[in-house]
Amino acid sequence: MIYDYEVITGKGEKLNLSEYKGKVIMVVNTATGCGFTPQYAPIEQMYKDYHDKGLEILDIPCNQFGGQAPGSDDEIHEFCTVHFNTTFPQMKKSDVNGENELPLFTYLKSQKGFAGFDEHELKGLLEQMFSAADPDWDKKPDIKWNFTKFIIDREGNVVARFEPTADMKAVEECVKSLL
Secondary structure, three states: OHHHOEEEEOOOOEEEHHHHOOOEEEEEEEOOOOOOHHHHHHHHHHHHHHHHHOEEEEEEEOOOOOOOOOOOHHHHHHHHHHHHOOOOOEEOOOEOOOOOEOHHHHHHHHHOOOOOOOOOOOHHHHHHHHHHHOOOHHHOOOOOOOOOEEEEOOOOOEEEEEOOOOOHHHHHHHHHHHO
16 A cells, blocks of 8 residues: 555655555656656646645656756755745655666556556657667556656545646646545
8 A cells, every 4th residue: 555655755854655644645756857847837736726635746856767857856856946936845866667666666556557648749759769679668567757647545546647748637637536
């Protein structure tokens, strides 16, 4: 269950996810130098609109995709607050795939695997890039790119996975339906 996991905050403190029991949680792997980085704005807006109704956001910066989050935890936090006025908490930069991946992501991927990219201007480019590297890329649950979002309901169930190509309005509708 999601509440069995912990993450490390950007300030180096342990955060037990059991503290979020009864909340709707969005877990998102982020990067500051990505084509999807502007998604910080609608994520922040959701946090402002729904935090008082029970939404929590776990922003987990990750540098595994194109080296697009190269800064320190402090530098990433400063970038996000200066450019997107983010107020939701950021966690320590971490891996989401591979032998050093956060156990939280191992769990999330086991609950909601990759189901394809949504229609988006970058869909073809992403599919081409992944196919060249691994012909079976689409059959694996791995996180494919920055800004993959998992939505967890108030009972701790992983109810949705949104790829970075998903329309942020669809993400918001999912969150609203659980609040």
